[in-house]
Amino acid sequence: MKRFFKKKKKREPSLLEQYDPESFGAIEIQRLFGMLSRKGSGSGFMSIMVTSPLPQEGKSLLVGNLALVAAHAHQRTLILDADMRRPIQHRQFHLSSSPGLSDYLQKTAEFDQIFHNTELENLKLIPCGSHVSSPSALLQLGIPDFKALLDRCQMDFDIVFVDVPPVIPVNDAERIASLVDGVVLVVTSGKTYREIIDRALKLLDRSNCNLLGIVLNNVKGVLPYYYESGYSQYSAGPIWSE
Numbered sequence: 001m002k003r004f005f006k007k008k009k010k011r012e013p014s015l016l017e018q019y020d021p022e023s024f025g026a027i028e029i030q031r032l033f034g035m036l037s038r039k040g041s042g043s044g045f046m047s048i049m050v051t052s053p054l055p056q057e058g059k060s061l062l063v064g065n066l067a068l069v070a071a072h073a074h075q076r077t078l079i080l081d082a083d084m085r086r087p088i089q090h091r092q093f094h095l096s097s098s099p100g101l102s103d104y105l106q107k108t109a110e111f112d113q114i115f116h117n118t119e120l121e122n123l124k125l126i127p128c129g130s131h132v133s134s135p136s137a138l139l140q141l142g143i144p145d146f147k148a149l150l151d152r153c154q155m156d157f158d159i160v161f162v163d164v165p166p167v168i169p170v171n172d173a174e175r176i177a178s179l180v181d182g183v184v185l186v187v188t189s190g191k192t193y194r195e196i197i198d199r200a201l202k203l204l205d206r207s208n209c210n211l212l213g214i215v216l217n218n219v220k221g222v223l224p225y226y227y228e229s230g231y232s233q234y235s236a237g238p239i240w241s242e
């Protein structure tokens, strides 16, 4: 008799398990991290927000990988998942989504409760937290608390990477941009129109932030001969542009 079993879902390896410091993608991120570090405030602490003009341009993957590179470089590193709309940092590291940022901003979790340990000793995550129906309203009211959270992080961390939603569809990134030391804009090369990038840059400029530079993702699509194929995690790495 034929027996039917429920197909077990294959467990995706965590970002940490996938990380190979010798891979092409990791080398590019190490270069990018070096450039970001040199732009540091000199105070020994740096908070960097990563955003993009549109959804799905590679923000969260870049944040996760930058954080891994920083942690491997012995920096006390924190990922703050401030994308309360499409949060994935907890999934990338196989951790729980709460308690996290939204719980802290709603005052249902204390500062000490929202830090989650990863398998790397010097890499921690503040996940997005419990689902909220209006992240924009929560951020508007919670901006002083968000700032206080970043200020308190200065004691325990050398670098904080803040993952946020894209700039154009929603205004969360604009609200947070002026609170961090620097902003990185990720753009999908060969796909995102110049006018869209200009609009995102204008919105960020209005928010009075410190734009550190633009990272081109997926350059393989536009520079096929420059990049060899066969790299596993990144089909093509990011490229820095100022």
Ligand SMILES: Nc1ncnc2c1ncn2[C@@H]1O[C@H](COP(=O)(O)OP(=O)(O)OP(=O)(O)O)[C@@H](O)[C@H]1O
Pocket: 052, 054, 055, 056, 057, 058, 059, 060, 061, 062, 083, 086, 088, 165, 166, 217, 218, 233, 234, 235, 236, 237, 238
């Ligand atoms: N350089 C790359 N090479 C291969 N895959 C990539 C690359 N960058 C991003 N991806 C893939 O593209 C998808 C979107 O990436 P990611 O989740 O980082 O984007 P995002 O900008 O954070 O999206 P969202 O706007 O939904 O938050 C993911 O499946 C990710 O693994």
Ligand SMILES: [Mg+2]
Pocket: 059, 060, 061, 083, 086, 088, 163
């Ligand atoms: Mg994302």
